[in-house]
Amino acid sequence: MACEYGKETLSKEFKSDLKGLPDSELVEAVVALANTDGGCLYLGVEDDGTPTGAQQKHQDPVGMAAMIANKTVPPISVRAQLVGNDIAVVQVEVPKAQSVVSTKSGKILRRMMKVDGTPESVPMYPYEFATRLSDLGKLDYSAQPVRGSTRADFDPLERDRLRRIIASYQSGDQNLLELSDEDMEKSLRLVVSVDGDLTPTLAGLLLIGNEDALQQFVPTNEAAFQVLNGTDIKVNQTYHGPLLKTIEQISASFKPWNPGTELNVGLFSSMVPEFDERAFREALVNAFGHRDYSVLGRVRVLVDDAGLTIANPGGFMEGINVHNLLTAEPHGRNPCLMDALKRSGLAERTGRGIDRIFEGALNYGRPLPDYSRSNGRGVSVLLPRSAPDKAFVELLAEERERSGKSMSLDGLLILDKLKRERRCSFDVLSKSMDMSDQRLRTVLGQLTESGLIESAGTGARRTYMLGAKVYRRSGKVVEYVRQSDIDRVRYSELIIKLIHEQKTVSRNDVMELLHLSGNQAYYQLRKLVDEGRIRKVGSGKRKARYEAV
DSSP: OTTTTOOOBTTEEEEOOTTOOOHHHHHHHHHHHHTTTOEEEEETBOTTSOBOOOOGGGOOHHHHHHHHHHTEESOOOOEEEEEOSSSOEEEEEEOOOSSOOEETTSOOEEEEEOTTSOEEEEEOOHHHHHHHHHHTTSOOGGGSBOTTOOGGGBOHHHHHHHHHHHHHOTTSOGGGGGSOHHHHHHHTTSEEEETTEEEEBHHHHHHHBOHHHHHHHOTTOOEEEEEEETTEEEEEEEEOSOHHHHHHHHHHHHGGGOOEEEEEETTEEEEEESSOHHHHHHHHHHHHHHSOTTSSOOEEEEEOSSEEEEEEESOOOTTOOTTSTTTSOOOOSOHHHHHHHHHHTSSOTTSOHHHHHHHHHHTTTOOOOBOTTOBTTEEEEEEEOOOOOHHHHHHHHHHHHHHSSOOOHHHHHHHHHHHHHSEEEHHHHHHHHTSOHHHHHHHHHHHHHTTSEEEESOGGGOEEEEOHHHHHHTTOHHHHHHHTOOOGGGHHHHHHHHHHHHSEEEHHHHHHHHTOOHHHHHHHHHHHHHTTSEEEESSSTTTOEEEEO
16 A cells, blocks of 8 residues: 555645644645645645545535635635545645645745755745746846946946947848837836936846846846866856847857857858857857846756756746747747847847747758757757758758758757658657647648658558658668668569669668569569569679669
């Protein structure tokens, strides 16, 4: 019976009722769950997961739900039920609160993990309220006026830098340049009126505040640029200045560590940087725009042997996770700050900067950006080191010339998936692409029509692979024909197909294609010669080639 309910986690709490659990402790546990991610509380279960049963007075699910709602502010609506066959245990399902909730006596708690990996309920302090509400999208911390600051805390040089940035980007809001300094600050919500006076917002200080004001009013503002060669530290710079200045400084420091590779595509030659510059800028601006400024920490840019990592304090917003980054409706922790960055031209105006980060890798056949190290405390993206795939770049250029438009991100993702997995069913693609089936079918149809992919089978057994012209351009014709589904009965058909693709074949080609021995490959070729379907060119078993009749 021991450990029947597993072990406690952030979303699972056990409470013993052997001595009669006080209602106050039960309500506090519910509040802690609600202020974290919600979950289940099991009354009548010991800490090791052993059920010992709830007392009779607690075995009324309706009464328990009413008691919890009556003793929480705002009321938490839970769902309680009796579970367990032989021993009565009360399961209380607690929803994730959409605000900060407390007990009626004023206690506010949350769940956290201890050093030993077990969870506990701890007080939630006032400084944590802003983080909680901003994570839920209930508070724009960057739009709050900073009490005690004035417009004199703005740096005129940074205001000029803002105007220069707006003028330099085509996507910048050029209308802002026609406004006076005060009107521009109002338009970007860098100041708000408080008691009749214009007071800087957090966004205003972050963008154009002087360093003394930032150290006084926003001590959490910090960034670092680091370069590691193995364990040797090559660069380690720290920044505490306004964001526009810091972004330019980090970009300048990063440039020497981003060498280019000459890539010839058709008649044109270009230098392709190791890390896409547009993707770098979007990831950097996103880190500053979406970080949590209510907690200590820093935006960190790291170049090491693995690649380029950009990390920031503050986890993903409610409803966004590693798996739905590309499809979730964009919404940020600091809407006021991000709006100013977008209107300046630094950030993607559509709010889909994440698309640019992925396209920066996919357009050159590189590995996808890796967000797997992100958690509830911070977001981290790794752009892995990888040489550009010349054949893939040429293919995209050829397709762009044919269709007159760039490949969509959905199309790039599907091609990348098939490039890595060789062959995928519709169900596998649907799960990994995180898009509706109808949209997936549409994109697959477009790619099939263009010859970039091919399908085999029908219904639930339909599978997809890269098309012949993709393999042909990369010089992997044998690989293409093998992916066409090897079967002993189809040996002859596959050999003929390979001959059509590369004009002639040798015995070694057939050995590689069908994974046969030399004698077995020669037998298959000899059989096709006897049938009059192919003819031998040259002499000997090893050096002879075969072509279609």
